[in-house]
Amino acid sequence: MRVEQIAVFLENKSGRLAEITATLASENINIRALSVADTADFGILRLIVDNVEKAKSILKENGFTVGITNVIAVEVVDKTGGLAGVLKTIEEEQLNVEYMYAFVNKSGENAVLIFRFDDMDKAIEALQRTGYTILSSEQICAL
């Protein structure tokens, strides 16, 4: 129940993000979710896309450093306290979050939270046990 995420190394230079999105668009790759983590000198772009392999190869061809990591996509109801509930569970289960980001799907009923934990197996087990829905790659793409 893991989702593959593409991470791209970015120098803090103008236009780099635009280049990446244009490159992906030219190959008809759809971005489902993204986040940018940044420091003073560089950033890391994290992307959930509908075709990971194709996105990776096209970005590599265009000279970007690309990595693929597994993340967990958790579905929660899009209403006040939705995120707080998951985070409370995470705290109680003593899971350690490396990073997270979120997006709301088109229907607007549910939000999807993307998590990277230091111990992914433990996190999946704990979240499923406490009744959360973990989405597969196919489900994410179908949203």
Added chain:
Amino acid sequence: MTLYWEEEVETLPRVGLESIQLTRLKRLVARMYKDVVPYREKMDAAGVKPEDIQSLADLTKLPFTVKEDLRDNYPFGLFAVPMDEIVRVHASSGTTGKPTVVGYTKKDLKTWSGLMARALTCAGATSKDMIHNAYGYGLFTGGLGAHYGIERLGATVIPVSGGNTKRQITIMQDFESSVLLATPSYALNLAETMEAQGVDPKSLSLRVGVFGAEPWSENMRDEVERKLNIKAVDIYGLSEVMGPGVSMQCLEGTTGMHIFEDHFLPEIIDPDTGEVLPPGEKGELVFTTLTKEAFPIIRYRTKDISRLIYDTCECGRTLVRMEKVTGRTDDMLIIRGVNVFPSQVEHVLMGTEGVEPHYQIVVNRVGNMDTMDVEVEVSEDIFSDEIKVLESLSNRIQADIKDMLGVTCKVKLVEPKTIQRSEGKAQRVIDNRKL
């Protein structure tokens, strides 16, 4: 078994070698005093006459020659023969002022090609080899100097010169190049292009690489050997002394390059005081040519930093070895009072797992403070989707550089292939300080 080009002189007991050197030195000094006015003037100013040279130790009585002497006598003022005896000239790039020009007689070219053949034999090359000469052809001594040595050896020369890297790889595949001659930074450019094209170096016929013309670290040697699947050996030379083939690493020895002492007399001096240092100490390398006709030179200060190794070598050659040049007195950066050689930074980077052999050092002066940024490309091997992993990598490199050099720098991670690739000599340092 060791291969020799001229076994007798290469394995001569040192007493015999020194007697040849002294005879040649006396003849050289007498001829230069007579025929080259600027040398005569310098010797007169120093109060030394040719007859004062009675032993090799008397060499220290003679004044040094420096790059500025060549510039002051630009272009042909230090030539020791009439121009109609000069059959070729070479010149340095002259990035900092006028180029320096050197000349060769027919006999000089014969000496040079012979020494270059001797050097190639040290690397195990024979007449059966297909030698890929990627040194630049032209005014630079590398290309043509190596070229005629390869022909003299009787091997086949591919005069491919620098640049057009993809075509070079096709040629290596189709012509089955067995020996590569290039600058080490260009060798890495070749390796990287091969990787991008999906060419496996193991599928090539390359066996050995002869690399020179720029300082490079031992870790970079390992990198070149691993990436190209070859044995990488060092060649040394400079146009002011002759060109490539002044000294050469053998396959058998573990360290250093044999100086062809029957033609070049080495000294190691303290670059600040000019004093000759005891054997084995590290300092600036100085050469006196013993056999050159057109452009002989006395006590030329190379600015290269090395030391001389007099231990016997496994290969059987008695010729003294010079340690791999790790820096130059003039590419030494002084950062907040600390001496920094780019090769030391390179050594740290190449010793860090996954770091690519492409880097650049950028020096700036902010207020009264020097800053040194080391730009390192982020390869897939070191990339992570987590900021903390990348930051700990740059912190670790920073700490290692601080440990090795005693100077604080900032390691800047940059995108792959953004640091300019070498087509010859790599530009490792950008110094933006207005000193």
